[in-house]
Amino acid sequence: MPRFLTLAVAVLALVSTVVHAHNFHMGIADISYNERTGNTEIVHTYTGHDLTALLTNLYGHQFDLGRPDSEAPLRRYVEKQFTIADAAGKRLPLQWVGAKVDADSVVIFQEIRGARLKKGSRIHNALLIDFLPTQKNTLNVQTDGTIKTLIFDQSSIDQIAP
Numbered sequence: 279m280p281r282f283l284t285l286a287v288a289v290l291a292l293v294s295t296v297v298h299a300h301n302f303h304m305g306i307a308d309i310s311y312n313e314r315t316g317n318t319e320i321v322h323t324y325t326g327h328d329l330t331a332l333l334t335n336l337y338g339h340q341f342d343l344g345r346p347d348s349e350a351p352l353r354r355y356v357e358k359q360f361t362i363a364d365a366a367g368k369r370l371p372l373q374w375v376g377a378k379v380d381a382d383s384v385v386i387f388q389e390i391r392g393a394r395l396k397k398g399s400r401i402h403n404a405l406l407i408d409f410l411p412t413q414k415n416t417l418n419v420q421t422d423g424t425i426k427t428l429i430f431d432q433s434s435i436d437q438i439a440p
Contacts, residue, residue: 303328303413305405310420311394318390320372324406326384332409343379352377356386359405365398397421399439403430
């Protein structure tokens with residue numbers, strides 16, 4: 279019986295660790311200008327199971343982000359929740375390049391073709407913030423050669439590029 283009790287305690291400890299292992303929700307993105315292509319590149323990285331849970335909640339059925347038919351719903355969501363406008367408020371055309379999915383994360387690629395992001399651009403980043411109240415998205419943005427960091431959360435989903 280002591281062996282069973284030890285095993286039960288070990289299993290409970292492991293389960294409680296797994297349950298509490300992911301209580302901080304975050305994403306990171308980088309916006310930078312590629313001199314070679316002349317495009318502004320946007321690369322987002324988010325936790326795969328957070329995006330899967332969000333899409334399952336939105337569409338009412340289980341998603342496997344590794345399947346090709348999952349990219350379209352992911353794209354619709356990203357294009358709604360992440361936008362950039364110029365200083366006058368005109369929305370910039372973000373082109374979907376694609377997504378790379380692995381067991382832990384989803385990396386999303388977008389670009390603004392033939393243009394450099396300018397200071398004063400308005401960035402809207404509500405990715406996962408609408409679904410997870412504690413979500414925080416870090417955005418490293420390069421406008422004039424220097425990199426500045428912006429943090430998006432429920433109190434600040436719209437910010438101006440420095």
